[in-house]
Amino acid sequence: MGKALIVVDVQVDFCEGGALGVDGGNAVASDVASLLAGEHGYDAVVATRDHHIDPGSHFSATPDFVDTWPPHCVVGTPGQEIHPDLTGFGFDAVFDKGSYEAAYSGFEGTVGGSPDGEGLARWLGRRGITSVDVCGIATDFCVKATAADAAAEGFDTTVLAGLTAAVHNDSVENVEGSLTPLGITWQR
Numbered sequence: 736m737g738k739a740l741i742v743v744d745v746q747v748d749f750c751e752g753g754a755l756g757v758d759g760g761n762a763v764a765s766d767v768a769s770l771l772a773g774e775h776g777y778d779a780v781v782a783t784r785d786h787h788i789d790p791g792s793h794f795s796a797t798p799d800f801v802d803t804w805p806p807h808c809v810v811g812t813p814g815q816e817i818h819p820d821l822t823g824f825g826f827d828a829v830f831d832k833g834s835y836e837a838a839y840s841g842f843e844g845t846v847g848g849s850p851d852g853e854g855l856a857r858w859l860g861r862r863g864i865t866s867v868d869v870c871g872i873a874t875d876f877c878v879k880a881t882a883a884d885a886a887a888e889g890f891d892t893t894v895l896a897g898l899t900a901a902v903h904n905d906s907v908e909n910v911e912g913s914l915t916p917l918g919i920t921w922q923r
């Protein structure tokens with residue numbers, strides 16, 4: 736009956752000043768760091784990372800910020816790193832996704848990012864985790880996809896909405912509206 740926190744894509748490129756910086760990203764990093772510095776009570780804390788080598792049409796010189804994006808989180812660049820506020824925290828595991836194609840959900844990731852690495856659902860299941868809290872960046876893309884997959888995998892799922900930042904702030908209500916029918920709790 737364990738509970739895990741999934742910290743989605745709190746990476747340098749997704750925070751202010753990054754290649755695909757989202758307003759509020761630095762605040763998410765700082766607030767998650769504060770949560771983890773206290774008695775958080777989670778049985779496991781994991782992170783996901785966008786981890787791009789050659790993700791094809793996920794990158795574009797003329798991005799639409801819906802399906803195509805400026806290059807970001809390229810493996811080997813500083814922008815791909817976890818935000819410095821969180822690098823001192825020892826995540827129990829990090830799941831890398833999107834090496835050669837777009838991957839929004841952390842459940843598409845594996846330890847090490849290779850196809851034969853262990854995936855998030857199996858990793859959590861092996862540790863007896865039955866419920867997950869999801870936070871991170873971006874509310875309307877990778878947090879949304881990760882939460883939806885968590886519920887589909889059978890985890891009791893809560894989005895810690897106050898610990899997320901969105902690409903399109905006006906879409907957050909729609910994200911909430913799409914996730915709550917899946918049985919996901921939306922915690923402000």
Ligand SMILES: [Zn+2]
Pocket residue numbers: 785787793804807808833837838
């Ligand atoms: Zn990406």
